[in-house]
Amino acid sequence: MTDTAITVEGLRKRYGDTQAVDGVSFEVKHGEFYGILGPNGAGKTTTLEIIEGLREPDEGTARLLGEASWPRNPALLHRIGVQLQASAFFERLSAREQIHTFASLYGVPGDRADAMLETVGLNDKSGTRENKLSGGQAQRLSIACALVHDPELVFLDEPTTGLDPQARRNLWDLLRTINSEGRTVVLTTHYMDEAEILCDRVAVMDNGRILRVGTPAQLIEELGVRSLEDVFLQLTGREYRE
Amino acid sequence: MKSFISLSKAMALGLLRDRAAVFFMLVFPLMFLAMFGALFSNDSTPQSKVIQVGDVKVLDAMPDQQRAALRDVLKIEKTDGSPAARKEALEKVRKGDMDAAVFQQDKGGIELRYSAADSVRSGSVRGVVDSVVQQANQQATGQPPAYRLAPRQVEDESVKPIQFLTPGLLSWAVAMGGVFGSALNLVSWRKKRILRRLWLAPVSAGSVVGARVGVNLVLAFAQTAVFIGLATLPVYGLQLSGYWWLCLPLVACGTLAFMSIGLLIGSWAKTEEAANGLAQIIILPMAFLSGSFFPLDVAPDWVRSVSEFLPLTYLAEAMQSVLSRGESWGAVLPVMGGLLAFAAVLTLIASRLFRWDDA
Ligand SMILES: Nc1ncnc2c1ncn2[C@@H]1O[C@H](COP(=O)(O)OP(=O)(O)OP(=O)(O)O)[C@@H](O)[C@H]1O
Numbered sequence: 001m002t003d004t005a006i007t008v009e010g011l012r013k014r015y016g017d018t019q020a021v022d023g024v025s026f027e028v029k030h031g032e033f034y035g036i037l038g039p040n041g042a043g044k045t046t047t048l049e050i051i052e053g054l055r056e057p058d059e060g061t062a063r064l065l066g067e068a069s070w071p072r073n074p075a076l077l078h079r080i081g082v083q084l085q086a087s088a089f090f091e092r093l094s095a096r097e098q099i100h101t102f103a104s105l106y107g108v109p110g111d112r113a114d115a116m117l118e119t120v121g122l123n124d125k126s127g128t129r130e131n132k133l134s135g136g137q138a139q140r141l142s143i144a145c146a147l148v149h150d151p152e153l154v155f156l157d158e159p160t161t162g163l164d165p166q167a168r169r170n171l172w173d174l175l176r177t178i179n180s181e182g183r184t185v186v187l188t189t190h191y192m193d194e195a196e197i198l199c200d201r202v203a204v205m206d207n208g209r210i211l212r213v214g215t216p217a218q219l220i221e222e223l224g225v226r227s228l229e230d231v232f233l234q235l236t237g238r239e240y241r242e
Numbered sequence: 243m244k245s246f247i248s249l250s251k252a253m254a255l256g257l258l259r260d261r262a263a264v265f266f267m268l269v270f271p272l273m274f275l276a277m278f279g280a281l282f283s284n285d286s287t288p289q290s291k292v293i294q295v296g297d298v299k300v301l302d303a304m305p306d307q308q309r310a311a312l313r314d315v316l317k318i319e320k321t322d323g324s325p326a327a328r329k330e331a332l333e334k335v336r337k338g339d340m341d342a343a344v345f346q347q348d349k350g351g352i353e354l355r356y357s358a359a360d361s362v363r364s365g366s367v368r369g370v371v372d373s374v375v376q377q378a379n380q381q382a383t384g385q386p387p388a389y390r391l392a393p394r395q396v397e398d399e400s401v402k403p404i405q406f407l408t409p410g411l412l413s414w415a416v417a418m419g420g421v422f423g424s425a426l427n428l429v430s431w432r433k434k435r436i437l438r439r440l441w442l443a444p445v446s447a448g449s450v451v452g453a454r455v456g457v458n459l460v461l462a463f464a465q466t467a468v469f470i471g472l473a474t475l476p477v478y479g480l481q482l483s484g485y486w487w488l489c490l491p492l493v494a495c496g497t498l499a500f501m502s503i504g505l506l507i508g509s510w511a512k513t514e515e516a517a518n519g520l521a522q523i524i525i526l527p528m529a530f531l532s533g534s535f536f537p538l539d540v541a542p543d544w545v546r547s548v549s550e551f552l553p554l555t556y557l558a559e560a561m562q563s564v565l566s567r568g569e570s571w572g573a574v575l576p577v578m579g580g581l582l583a584f585a586a587v588l589t590l591i592a593s594r595l596f597r598w599d600d601a
């Protein structure tokens with residue numbers, strides 16, 4: 001086995017007039033905690049979804065754990081866990097029923113699902129229907145569903161958006177634990193402090209391209225600024241994004 | 243297999259918790275059955291009421307067996323033969339309280355007095371009494387009959403309304419369940435992005451589709467059980483024919499055919515509202531034009547031509563054949579084949595239009 005968990009080469013994806021992803025290549029090593037940063041519309045979600053095998057790239061390839069993720073590869077799907085930017089739940093099912101359904105899709109026993117619910121602090125919301133959960137609770141459930149089958153490779157698209165400070169800290173702990181067990185984690189975030197604390201390496205994206213890759217400390221040093229936030233602003237400018 | 247079961251469970255729970263869906267798919271058609279059934283149950287068989295003045299040989303001598311057979315169509319009220327009674331009887335006929343009065347004339351002649359005011363009722367009473375007389379004549383010859391005519395009035399040749407309503411409304415209910423079930427489910431799962439999420443889980447498309455079909459089949463069989471259960475209650479009095487159980491494979495094929503319509507709608511429609519509207523536009527006229535609600539015997543020609551293109555027509559017709567007309571495999575096999583072929587073609591088209599997500 002090579003030491004790269006993810007190999008992405010020359011990804012391009014176009015939506016009508018928008019070149020959402022414009023030649024993205026990078027590698028993520030086994031056990032690495034990798035962050036993708038970028039302003040709104042930079043192409044982070046599109047890139048992740050192509051890598052996960054949810055969308056077909058116009059050009060380029062993504063290999064996960066040595067296997068191509070497109071066309072759909074069910075064997076691979078057992079080994080990856082995905083939290084999509086917009087949560088996706090079964091209609092009218094309770095939190096507990098959601099995670100149990102996902103667990104059984106992956107052949108995971110029910111007590112593991114209950115334990116996961118406990119881990120994200122949703123125990124007392126287990127009987128609550130999906131549409132009655134608060135935004136942050138839904139987000140936590142979505143993360144729990146992504147992690148229920150103990151995947152080797154975890155993709156999280158803005159996992160901490162909408163979480164309260166407690167839940168955010170708890171999720172950080174959870175992700176660090178997972179990562180320290182040797183699992184590879186890829187996440188996108190708009191919180192620079194989070195990226196700085198969690199990520200081994202970050203990639204800064206804009207307009208569908210990767211501008212810079214490196215450890216947070218490296219990037220700060222290279223650009224001679226004080227924080228990752230300054231790195232981000234310097235690389236991507238201060239104007240609003242459409 | 244495990245994912246098939248858990249998906250089925252998730253779908254079934256989601257469906258059962260959708261009160262509006264349960265109402266429209268299960269309760270609504272039943273309301274129609276209860277309503278129509280009650281509406282038609284009174285004059286379901288237009289019974290002729292005849293007042294018999296004094297002795298009338300043919301009527302008095304009717305064998306019990308024949309009397310029993312005629313009970314639904316002919317009710318005889320006997321009075322004494324006095325002139326007063328006769329006058330009163332004619333008055334009742336004139337007022338429409340009774341359909342006809344019968345007296346014995348000399349030499350075997352029988353006089354039947356009816357009112358011209360209601361030609362339908364007078365026609366049917368003439369028909370039924372005439373048949374009684376014919377039969378008596380034939381028996382009087384002592385010969386075995388050369389020709390045999392069933393002693394029933396023409397109206398009774400048509401199916402009793404409940405015999406017609408149950409198969410028709412059941413077919414309609416199955417059609418609604420199939421179309422709405424798959425169309426709304428598909429659209430809302432797409433909108434809720436659960437389809438994309440499932441794409442990233444190790445489940446086959448077969449499990450997802452299979453689970454949905456399974457849930458719809460169970461729903462359709464539940465509808466069938468409730469419908470037949472209700473219609474066979476004495477109040478409604480559905481008489482099931484010997485091959486009624488053939489309605490089960492028929493219901494299954496019908497479900498597949500109508501689910502394929504729903505699949506097509508769901509693949510095309512972007513919102514639940516659009517799917518719902520389109521499904522209504524397809525199902526409601528189809529229900530009327532296919533003769534699920536009332537027979538098309540008296541419908542204009544164009545309606546009957548249109549109905550020949552509607553799958554519901556064939557489903558309802560075949561359903562009626564096995565539920566009330568006592569027909570067997572011969573009546574259902576071609577229809578089942580047709581419905582399955584229809585389902586295959588539409589599913590193929592739908593798969594071309596299918597989208598995993600809104601993007
Ligand atoms: N399904 C789609 N159809 C058309 N255009 C799309 C679609 N998805 C994304 N885009 C466009 O592609 C570009 C990149 O979108 P993407 O969702 O990848 O951005 P992002 O970096 O995840 O942004 P955010 O931080 O807001 O989540 C945007 O300009 C967006 O408008």
Ligand SMILES: [Mg+2]
Pocket residue numbers: 044045046085157
């Ligand atoms: Mg995004």
